[in-house]
Amino acid sequence: MLGQEPQVERCEGGFLVRAGEHAVRVEKLFLAIGRQPHLAGLHLERLGAPLDARGVPAHDSATLKVKGAPVYLAGDAAGGIANLRRAAEQGRIAGWNATHRRKHRYATRTHLAIVFSEPNIASIGREWDTLDPQRLAVAEQRFGPVGRAMIMGQNRGMLRIYADRRSHRLLGAAVVGPRCEHLAHLICWAIENRMTVERALEMPFYHPVIEEALQDALLTLKAELARLPLRWRLLPRRPAPVRKPAADLPAPA
Ligand SMILES: Cc1cc2nc3c(=O)[nH]c(=O)nc-3n(C[C@H](O)[C@H](O)[C@H](O)COP(=O)(O)OP(=O)(O)OC[C@H]3O[C@@H](n4cnc5c(N)ncnc54)[C@H](O)[C@@H]3O)c2cc1C
Numbered sequence: 247m248l249g250q251e252p253q254v255e256r257c258e259g260g261f262l263v264r265a266g267e268h269a270v271r272v273e274k275l276f277l278a279i280g281r282q283p284h285l286a287g288l289h290l291e292r293l294g295a296p297l298d299a300r301g302v303p304a305h306d307s308a309t310l311k312v313k314g315a316p317v318y319l320a321g322d323a324a325g326g327i328a329n330l331r332r333a334a335e336q337g338r339i340a341g342w343n344a345t346h347r348r349k350h351r352y353a354t355r356t357h358l359a360i361v362f363s364e365p366n367i368a369s370i371g372r373e374w375d376t377l378d379p380q381r382l383a384v385a386e387q388r389f390g391p392v393g394r395a396m397i398m399g400q401n402r403g404m405l406r407i408y409a410d411r412r413s414h415r416l417l418g419a420a421v422v423g424p425r426c427e428h429l430a431h432l433i434c435w436a437i438e439n440r441m442t443v444e445r446a447l448e449m450p451f452y453h454p455v456i457e458e459a460l461q462d463a464l465l466t467l468k469a470e471l472a473r474l475p476l477r478w479r480l481l482p483r484r485p486a487p488v489r490k491p492a493a494d495l496p497a498p499a
Pocket residue numbers: 281284320321322323327328329330331333334362
């Protein structure tokens with residue numbers, strides 16, 4: 247049903263959700279809505295930098311400086327994911343850069359977003375719909391048979407994790423399940439450390455813990471990667487990066 251505008255109507259015992267050709271009857275609905283920084287009224291257009299669809303002026307995402315103006319952005323106002331720790335770190339860097347000649351740079355880290363619902367929902371790393379499915383190996387693990395989740399009586403949910411077919415590096419994951427905020431951090435740290443599926447499987451796992459869901463998913467992913475090389479050879483190679491013509495480069499000082 248993803249990618250389709252949903253239509254919801256009440257029905258006996260819950261709701262009927264229609265999206266495209268699909269329809270599903272559910273007991274409850276979970277409504278997730280985004281928030282936007284309140285930039286209207288600040289007249290940021292007067293800075294002269296182009297504004298994006300949310301009204302955020304074009305800026306250097308590392309120095310946080312608005313293009314062509316001595317103005318710095320931080321936190322929600324800089325766009326992207328709304329996260330308290332990110333906002334605080336950017337605030338420190340923007341404040342420093344606004345008052346110093348030598349600039350500090352904000353390092354973009356692996357994407358991590360968590361919804362503190364019960365069960366948790368999390369997305370980690372590269373988003374699924376930004377990747378070419380032909381270049382991915384994917385594994386899905388349900389929480390149904392995960393020992394710890396069964397003991398807790400919360401064995402409903404799903405972990406989907408994906409890796410690059412060629413390098414075997416972990417790229418991203420999405421998860422709905424019990425205590426997944428912790429699982430999400432574990433996966434995020436593995437991606438940040440550029441771990442391959444095989445390297446991640448060398449990490450120690452205890453029993454019975456929720457982390458075994460990740461271990462099982464990684465084992466499936468490893469099997470999937472072992473199955474793929476033959477088909478992988480049929481894939482077109484990535485085009486070589488286009489080099490800038492020398493004439494466009496600035497003259498040496
Ligand atoms: C309901 C809710 C739940 C959230 N949950 C989480 C969470 O679980 N984890 C997490 O990491 N993040 C969470 N966030 C996001 C997090 O709070 C923000 O990303 C973070 O506070 C952004 O910091 P900031 O300094 O950019 O903006 P803010 O904290 O919004 O600070 C901006 C300040 O500027 C003031 N201001 C606005 N306009 C003007 C003006 N014209 N003149 C003077 N002052 C002005 C505002 O009053 C405010 O005090 C949540 C946010 C909301 C709203």
